[in-house]
Amino acid sequence: MSDQTAPVSLEEFNHRLAEISETMPKRLRQCAEFVAQNTDRIAVSTVAELSAGAGVQPSAFMRFCQLMGFAGFSDMQRMFRETYAQKWPDYATRLENLRATGDDSPSALLAEFVEAGRLSLENLATTVDLETLETAVNVLAAAPMIHVVGFRRAFPVASYLSYAFEKMDIAAVLHDGVGNLNPRHAIRNGDVVIAITFAPYSQETIDLAAYAHAKGNKVIAISDAPSGPMRKTDALMLSVSEVDVGAFRALSATISLAIALAVSVGAKRDKLENGK
Numbered sequence: 457m458s459d460q461t462a463p464v465s466l467e468e469f470n471h472r473l474a475e476i477s478e479t480m481p482k483r484l485r486q487c488a489e490f491v492a493q494n495t496d497r498i499a500v501s502t503v504a505e506l507s508a509g510a511g512v513q514p515s516a517f518m519r520f521c522q523l524m525g526f527a528g529f530s531d532m533q534r535m536f537r538e539t540y541a542q543k544w545p546d547y548a549t550r551l552e553n554l555r556a557t558g559d560d561s562p563s564a565l566l567a568e569f570v571e572a573g574r575l576s577l578e579n580l581a582t583t584v585d586l587e588t589l590e591t592a593v594n595v596l597a598a599a600p601m602i603h604v605v606g607f608r609r610a611f612p613v614a615s616y617l618s619y620a621f622e623k624m625d626i627a628a629v630l631h632d633g634v635g636n637l638n639p640r641h642a643i644r645n646g647d648v649v650i651a652i653t654f655a656p657y658s659q660e661t662i663d664l665a666a667y668a669h670a671k672g673n674k675v676i677a678i679s680d681a682p683s684g685p686m687r688k689t690d691a692l693m694l695s696v697s698e699v700d701v702g703a704f705r706a707l708s709a710t711i712s713l714a715i716a717l718a719v720s721v722g723a724k725r726d727k728l729e730n731g732k
Contacts, residue, residue, distance in 0.1 A: 462525040463535065466495065466655075472524060474687060480523070483512045487520035493662055493685040495655060499536040503529040565701070572699040573708030580696055580709040592676045592692045592717065597724035599648035599674075605631040605664045606652030606678075612707060613652050613678065613714050620718035626725060631664060640667050652678040652710075657685050665689045678713065 463469040470492075477488040490510035491498065497506065507517040518529055526532040596602055602621060606614030614630060621628035629642060643649065651665040662685050665675045669689040677691035686693065696713050698705045 462527075462531065466536070469524070469535070470495075476523070480520075483516040484520045484523060486510045486512050487517050489685070489688065491520075492688075493657060493659060495536070495657070497656075498533060568701040569706055572701050573706055575699045576697070576706075576709035577712060579699070580713060584694065584696070584713065588692055589694060589717070589720075592694060593720040593724050595674050595692065596648055596650070596676065596717075596721045597728060599646060600627065601642075601644065601647040602626065602628040603631060603643055603647055603649045603664075603668070604628055604652075605649065605661050607658040607660050609654055609705070609707070610652040610658065610661070610678075610710075613710050614650075616711065617650060617652075617714050617718055620715070621721075624718070624722040624725075626722065640664055643668050643671060643673055645672070648674045648676060650676045650678065651686060651689070651691065653686065654680045662686070665691065678710065 463472055473488055473492060477485060477492075480488055487507075487510045490506070494506075494509065497509075501509075503514050503517055507514045510517065521527075521529050521532045524532065526535070604614045604618050604621075611632070615632070618628050618630035629639065631639060647668075649665055649668040651661050653661040657679075665677065665686060666689055669675055669691075675686075675689045675691040676694065677686040677689070678694045678696060679686050680695065680697050694713060694717070696710050698707065698709055
């Protein structure tokens with residue numbers, strides 16, 4: 457067993473995973489990669505199910521848990537259950553919690569979401585890595601084609617970016633999964649992928665980013681944790697977090713970041729095309 461103290465939060469767990477995953481033996485690294493991409497499943501799955509998903513024996517998954525500082529799988533699962541019980545209740549539970557606190561009236565909810573949006577925007581203004589943002593703009597401005605992918609909660613951001621690029625006559629493709637189509641083979645040399653995903657992370661988004669990275673294409677990631685699964689793609693990480701209201705999360709800061717990114721790319725391209 458590891459002599460490290462076990463992580464007590466998902467943030468601590470992700471930080472430790474990012475620190476040590478590259479030095480793990482192959483089988484344990486498989487466990488690390490699977491867990492990073494499926495953190496929402498840990499609290500509700502058995503060790504047999506998770507080890508099968510990672511493609512390893514249960515004994516290897518147990519060694520992974522110990523290397524992370526836990527006594528065993530049950531110890532690690534307990535941390536995930538406690539974390540997700542607070543952070544990721546289902547929608548019926550979230551609504552029930554709002555009713556229980558008396559915060560489910562339209563006026564109260566509007567005030568709460570306005571305040572959450574304000575806090576999220578203030579946090580974005582002070583935490584965004586401006587150097588990474590500038591680099592991302594330069595990379596996107598030089599790309600012959602921009603591929604945008606984001607599912608579930610990230611889909612409004614992906615569709616907005618595609619809309620903004622289209623209005624500025626910037627070649628872009630929205631990978632939306634409509635009709636179960638997978639246009640990944642449209643990614644050519646020099647193209648850049650913008651991958652948008654938040655915990656629990658979208659496997660479709662992770663897969664497309666990994667595919668592009670394997671082909672040698674650059675990836676720009678908009679996500680909530682630098683230690684999340686997108687780190688495997690060597691992506692330029694634009695991290696953004698949203699303050700929630702009764703476990704409902706809006707997109708105030710994320711949309712603002714997307715707007716700034718799109719407009720900056722448009723302005724940069726205009727300068728490049730006009731030789732300024």
